[in-house]
Amino acid sequence: MGAVTFRSAAYIGGHEIEVSAERAAGKGLERDKIMNIAQKLTTWRKYRETVNELGRMSDRELSDLGIGRADIRRVARTAVGF
Numbered sequence: 001m002g003a004v005t006f007r008s009a010a011y012i013g014g015h016e017i018e019v020s021a022e023r024a025a026g027k028g029l030e031r032d033k034i035m036n037i038a039q040k041l042t043t044w045r046k047y048r049e050t051v052n053e054l055g056r057m058s059d060r061e062l063s064d065l066g067i068g069r070a071d072i073r074r075v076a077r078t079a080v081g082f
Contacts, residue, residue: 050076
């Protein structure tokens, strides 16, 4: 059976951040640390997607959901488990 390859990419501040298990292993990082980084990147991406989606809604649509525009970031953090 071949080696398992893990890759994850996320955009933070307009820059693509890529985590490759093979590259990180060459730098001495343990698999658990790599998985932790990848999970954090995935969580951050989901947070940003939620903020963006809610931000595109009208005040009326947000009100129908019981969310004020000032509450978008808090709701997004709660939704992704920050």
